[in-house]
Amino acid sequence: MILAAETNESLAQMSNTLVYSSMAVYTLAFLAHIAEWVFGSRSKVGRTAAALTQPAAAAAKVTVQVKGAGGTTVLDRPKVVTRAAAGARDVPDGPGAAGGTVKGDLYGRIAISLTVLAFALEAVGVVTRAISVQRAPWGNMYEFSTTFSTVAVGTYLGFLLAKKNVRWIGLPLVTTVLLDLGVATTWLYTESDQLVPALDSYWLWIHVSTAIFCGAVFYLGAVATLLYLFRDSYENKLANGGEPGSFARSVLERLPSAASLDKFSYRVNAAVFPLWTFTIIAGAIWAGDAWGRYWGWDAKEVWSFITWVGYAAYLHARATAGWKGRKAAYIALIAFGCFLFNYYGVNIFVSSKHSYAGV
Amino acid sequence: MSKTDTTDTTDAPDASSAPGDEAAGADLSTAPKEETLGGPTLGVVGWVRWFWRQLTSMRVALILLFLLSLGAVPGSLIPQSSADEMKVADFKKAHEALTPLYEKLQLFDVYSSVWFSAIYILLFVSLIGCIVPRTWQFVGQLRGLPPGAPKRLTRLPAYTTWRTEAAPEEVHEAALAVLKGRRFRARTAGDAVAAEKGYLREAGNLLFHLALIVMLVAFAWGQLFKSEGGKLVVEGDGFSNTLTQYDDFKSGSQFAVDELEPFNFTLDSFTGTYEKSGPQRGTPRTFEAAVTYTQGDGADKKAVIRVNEPLKLGDSKVYLIAHGYAPVVTVKDRQGKVVFNGAVPLLPIDNNITSTGAIKVMDGYRDKNGDKEQLGFKAFFVPTFAGAGKGSMFSQFPALDFPVMALTGYHGSLRVDSGLPQNVYQLDTSKMTQFKVDGGTGVAQRMVPGETMTLPDGAGSITFEKDIKEWASFQVSQQPGNGLALSGAVAAIAGLTGSLFIQRRRIWVRAVRGEDGTTVVEMAGLGRSESAKLPEELADLAVALTAQAPQAPEPAEAEAEASEGVEK
Numbered sequence: 001m002i003l004a005a006e007t008n009e010s011l012a013q014m015s016n017t018l019v020y021s022s023m024a025v026y027t028l029a030f031l032a033h034i035a036e037w038v039f040g041s042r043s044k045v046g047r048t049a050a051a052l053t054q055p056a057a058a059a060a061k062v063t064v065q066v067k068g069a070g071g072t073t074v075l076d077r078p079k080v081v082t083r084a085a086a087g088a089r090d091v092p093d094g095p096g097a098a099g100g101t102v103k104g105d106l107y108g109r110i111a112i113s114l115t116v117l118a119f120a121l122e123a124v125g126v127v128t129r130a131i132s133v134q135r136a137p138w139g140n141m142y143e144f145s146t147t148f149s150t151v152a153v154g155t156y157l158g159f160l161l162a163k164k165n166v167r168w169i170g171l172p173l174v175t176t177v178l179l180d181l182g183v184a185t186t187w188l189y190t191e192s193d194q195l196v197p198a199l200d201s202y203w204l205w206i207h208v209s210t211a212i213f214c215g216a217v218f219y220l221g222a223v224a225t226l227l228y229l230f231r232d233s234y235e236n237k238l239a240n241g242g243e244p245g246s247f248a249r250s251v252l253e254r255l256p257s258a259a260s261l262d263k264f265s266y267r268v269n270a271a272v273f274p275l276w277t278f279t280i281i282a283g284a285i286w287a288g289d290a291w292g293r294y295w296g297w298d299a300k301e302v303w304s305f306i307t308w309v310g311y312a313a314y315l316h317a318r319a320t321a322g323w324k325g326r327k328a329a330y331i332a333l334i335a336f337g338c339f340l341f342n343y344y345g346v347n348i349f350v351s352s353k354h355s356y357a358g359v
Numbered sequence: 360m361s362k363t364d365t366t367d368t369t370d371a372p373d374a375s376s377a378p379g380d381e382a383a384g385a386d387l388s389t390a391p392k393e394e395t396l397g398g399p400t401l402g403v404v405g406w407v408r409w410f411w412r413q414l415t416s417m418r419v420a421l422i423l424l425f426l427l428s429l430g431a432v433p434g435s436l437i438p439q440s441s442a443d444e445m446k447v448a449d450f451k452k453a454h455e456a457l458t459p460l461y462e463k464l465q466l467f468d469v470y471s472s473v474w475f476s477a478i479y480i481l482l483f484v485s486l487i488g489c490i491v492p493r494t495w496q497f498v499g500q501l502r503g504l505p506p507g508a509p510k511r512l513t514r515l516p517a518y519t520t521w522r523t524e525a526a527p528e529e530v531h532e533a534a535l536a537v538l539k540g541r542r543f544r545a546r547t548a549g550d551a552v553a554a555e556k557g558y559l560r561e562a563g564n565l566l567f568h569l570a571l572i573v574m575l576v577a578f579a580w581g582q583l584f585k586s587e588g589g590k591l592v593v594e595g596d597g598f599s600n601t602l603t604q605y606d607d608f609k610s611g612s613q614f615a616v617d618e619l620e621p622f623n624f625t626l627d628s629f630t631g632t633y634e635k636s637g638p639q640r641g642t643p644r645t646f647e648a649a650v651t652y653t654q655g656d657g658a659d660k661k662a663v664i665r666v667n668e669p670l671k672l673g674d675s676k677v678y679l680i681a682h683g684y685a686p687v688v689t690v691k692d693r694q695g696k697v698v699f700n701g702a703v704p705l706l707p708i709d710n711n712i713t714s715t716g717a718i719k720v721m722d723g724y725r726d727k728n729g730d731k732e733q734l735g736f737k738a739f740f741v742p743t744f745a746g747a748g749k750g751s752m753f754s755q756f757p758a759l760d761f762p763v764m765a766l767t768g769y770h771g772s773l774r775v776d777s778g779l780p781q782n783v784y785q786l787d788t789s790k791m792t793q794f795k796v797d798g799g800t801g802v803a804q805r806m807v808p809g810e811t812m813t814l815p816d817g818a819g820s821i822t823f824e825k826d827i828k829e830w831a832s833f834q835v836s837q838q839p840g841n842g843l844a845l846s847g848a849v850a851a852i853a854g855l856t857g858s859l860f861i862q863r864r865r866i867w868v869r870a871v872r873g874e875d876g877t878t879v880v881e882m883a884g885l886g887r888s889e890s891a892k893l894p895e896e897l898a899d900l901a902v903a904l905t906a907q908a909p910q911a912p913e914p915a916e917a918e919a920e921a922s923e924g925v926e927k
C-alpha cells in the first residue's frame with residue numbers, strides 16, 4: 001500500500017518536472033517565433049495594397065487540383081479557378097511571419113520544432129499525472145489547465161500536419177500557453193490525488209474531455225477572430241486610401257487576408273459547436289445522475305448555456321444581412337469571453353455545485 | 360501572385376450583377392429574406408402583419424438570442440430561491456436597501472420571472488414562425504429542380520474549363536451520369552447540365568430548430584409534473600414512498616399525489632471513507648448506502664446507492680444526497696425507567712462533520728414532584744476529537760476515530776404544541792431551564808461513548824451509547840419528460856451536425872461547340888457558404904468527366920490563351 005503510494009508520488013513528481021520542462025521549451029519556442037517575426041519584418045511586400053488598388057488583379061486565384069490517381073498525369077488535371085463570393089474583398093494572404101525571408105523561415109521552423117518538443121513533454125506530463133492518480137487527469141483546475149493547453153497546441157500541430165495555413169497562429173498560441181501554464185503552476189497547483197465521490201463517474205471522461213477540447217478549439221477560433229478584426233481594419237484603411245502605421249504595415253501585412261482569417265474562425269467555431277452542444281447535454285445527463293435533476297440553473301450550467309447561446313448567435317449573425325463580418329466577430333469574441341468566465345470566473349468567484357476540491 | 364483573368368477583366372468585384380446570375384444562387388437555403396425596415400401599412404391587419412414579420416426575421420431572432428443570454432446572467436450571480444432559500448435569506452439580510460428593488464425585478468427567481476419567460480417565449484414563437492414557412496419552402500425545393508446555369512459560369516466561386524473532341528450532347532450525357540452517380544440531383548437545362556446536392560443541410564437545420572422546441576416542451580412538461588422530496592434515514596430505519604413520510608416535498612403544479620411510485624426501502628448501512636493523509640486529508644473517497652427495497656408487492660431486493668448512482672424504481676429515482684452521524688442515547692428518569700432510547704440524527708456544520716442537534720424527550724418523564732415535564736438536550740458532536748485542552752471542540756477528521764459529544768440539559772416545555780413548526784435539530788429553550796448544580800453552574804458534560812451524565816437533584820441520567828449510527832439523506836425524484844428531452848437533445852445534435860458539416864452546392868456543366876469545331880466544356884460550382892471543398896469537388900468531377908470527354912490536344916496559340924486565362 002505504502003509502496004504503491006510512493007511510486008505514485010514519484011510519478012506525480014515526474015509529471016511536475018515534465019510540465020516545467022515543457023514551459024522552458026515553450027519559452028524557447030516563443031523566442032524563436034519572435035525572431036521569426038523580427039527577421040520577417042525585413043521583407044517589404046505590400047501585396048495587400050497592390051491587390052486593393054488594382055481590383056482587377058485580385059479577380060482570380062488559381063488552385064491546382066492534385067487529387068486523382070497516378071499523380072504524374074499532370075496534363076489531365078483540370079485547373080480550377082476560384083474567386084471570392086460576390087461582394088467580398090478579394091485579397092491575397094500575407095506571406096506569414098517569416099515574410100518570405102530565409103532567416104525568418106528558419107527561425108519559424110525552429111519555433112515549430114520546439115513547439116512539437118514542448119507539446120510532447122507536456123502531453124507526457126499530463127499522462128503521467130493521470131497514471132499517478134489512476135484516473136482521468138481532470139479533477140481540479142491545475143489539471144484542466146494543463147490538459148487545455150496540451151489540446152490547444154495539439155490541435156494547432158494537427159492543422160499544421162494537415163498542411164493548413166496556420167503558422168501565423170504560432171506566436172499568439174505559444175504566448176497564451178505560457179500564460180496558462182504559468183497560472184496553472186503558481187496559483188492553481190493542487191497535489192495529485194483521488195477524486196471526490198461526486199466527480200467519480202464515467203461521465204467525467206465524456207463530459208470534461210469534450211469540454212476541454214471545445215475550449216481549446218474555441219480558443220483557436222478566438223485568436224483568429226481577433227486577428228481578423230485587426231487585419232480587416234488594416235485592409236479597410238488601405239481600401240479607403242488611408243495610410244496605416246508602420247507596425248500595421250509590417251505585422252498585419254504578413255497575416256492571412258481578413259477573408260481567410262474570417263473563414264478559418266468560422267470553420268473552427270462551427271465545427272466544435274455541435275460538440276459543445278453535446279458537452280452541455282452530457283453534463284445535463286450527468287447532473288441528472290448525480291443531483292437528481294438534469295438542469296437546475298446552477299452557475300456553471302448558466303454560463304455554459306450563455307456560451308452556447310452566444311455561439312448560436314454568432315452562427316446566426318453570419319447568416320443575417322448586416323451582421324456578417326465585424327459584428328459577427330465581436331459576438332464570437334464575447335461568446336469566448338463567456339467560456340473563459342465560466343472556467344475562471346465561476347470556478348473561483350461564484351459559489352456553485354461545481355466547486356471541487358482545490359479549485 | 361495572381362495574374363489578371365483575361366477572359367473577365369471587367370466584372371471583378373461585383374459578380375452578382377449580371378442578368379441571369381441571381382437565380383443561380385436562389386433558394387440555396389430557406390433563410391428568410393431580409394426585408395428593409397419599412398413601416399407598417401395602415402390598419403390593424405397591417406400592423407399585425409408588420410409585427411409578425413419583424414418577430415420572425417433573422418435580425419429579431421438574433422436580438423432575442425442576445426437578450427436570452429444577457430437575461431441568464433443575473434441568476435448566476437444573485438442567489439436564487441429555487442436553488443438555495445438560505446442563501447437568499449442571507450443576501451436579503453445583508454442588502455436591505457437593494458432587496459425591495461430586487462424583489463420587484465424578480466431577481467431571486469430569474470428563471471421563472473415574467474421577463475425571462477417573455478424573452479424565451481418570444482424566441483420560441485419567432486422560432487415556430489420561422490420554421491413553418493421554411494419547412495414548406497424546403498418541401499417545395501425538394502420537389503423542384505435545380506435552376507439552370509447562369510450565363511457566365513466564370514463568375515462563380517469555382518470554375519474550370521477545357522476543350523474536348525466529344526460532341527456537346529455526349530458531354531451532357533456523361534455529365535448527367537457522373538453527377539447522378541455521385542448522388543446529385545441533375546437535369547439538362549438548355550445548353551448545360553444543372554445539378555444540386557446537400558439538401559440534408561437544410562433538413563438538418565430544420566430538424567435542429569424543431570428539436571429545440573421539443574426540448575423546451577419536455578422541459579416545461581417536466582416542471583409541471585415533477586415531484587421531488589427529501590428524507591433523512593438512520594441506519595436500520597426505513598422509508599415508504601408516501602407524502603406523509605417526507606421531510607420536505609416539492610412538486611409541479613400538475614402533479615397528483617397518487618402518481619407517487621409505490622415502494623419502500625430500509626437503510627441497512629452507510630459507509631463513508633476519507634483520505635487519511637496528505638494535503639487532501641479528510642476529502643471524501645466513497646459514500647455508499649446499502650439498502651433493501653421492495654417495489655409494490657414485490658420481493659425484497661438489495662441495492663447500493665452511491666453519489667452518481669441513483670436507485671431507479673419505476674418512474675422514480677432515489678439519490679444519495681448527504682450523510683451524518685446519529686449518536687444513540689438513553690435517557691432514564693429518577694427511578695431508572697427508560698424514557699427515551701434512540702438514534703438522534705445530528706446535522707453536520709463543517710466538512711469534518713462537526714455536528715449539532717437536539718435530543719427531545721417529549722413524554723413519559725416526570726419530575727421529582729411526579730409532574731409531567733419535558734427534557735431537552737443540546738448536542739454538539741465531533742467524530743474525531745482533537746483531545747482535551749487541544750484547541751477547539753471542532754472535529755479534526757470526518758470518520759469516527761475519536762467520537763466525543765457535549766450535552767447541555769434543559770427541563771421544562773419543549774413547546775412542540777405551540778403551533779409553530781419546529782426544527783427538530785434545534786431546541787427552543789424559551790420555556791425551559793437549564794439543569795444547574797445547586798442553582799449554580801449549568802450542567803454540561805463532554806462524553807465519550809459509553810459514558811453517562813447524571814442530572815442534578817436525582818433528576819435522572821442520559822447515556823451516550825457505544826453504538827453510533829450513521830444517517831443518509833435521500834432525494835426521491837420523479838421527473839417525467841426526461842426521455843422526450845433526451846430524444847430532443849439527440850435530434851438537435853444530429854440536425855446540427857447535418858446543418859454545419861453538409862454543404863449544399865450546385866454544379867453546372869456547359870458544353871458548346873467552339874469555333875474550331877471542338878467542344879468547349881465549362882464547369883462551375885456554387886455553395887451556400889464558401890468552402891474549400893467546393894473547388895476540390897469540382898476538380899474531382901472534372902477528372903471523372905474527362906474520362907468521357909478527354910482534353911483535346913491544344914493548338915499552339917489556343918494553349919497560350921487558355922493558360923493565360925486560368926493559370927497563374
Ligand code: HEM
Pocket residue numbers: 309311312315316319388389390391415416417420424482485486487489490564568571858859
Ligand atoms: C432557440 C433559439 C435558436 C437557436 C439556439 C438557433 C441556433 C441556430 C444555429 C446554431 C444555427 C447554425 C446552423 C448553420 O449555421 O447552418 C442556426 C441557423 C439558422 N437559424 Fe436558428 N436558432 C434559434 C432560433 C431561430 C429563429 C427564431 C429563427 C427564425 C428567424 C432561426 C432561423 C435560422 C436560420 C434561417 C438558420 C440557417 C442559416 C443558414 O442557412 O446558414 N433560428 N440556428
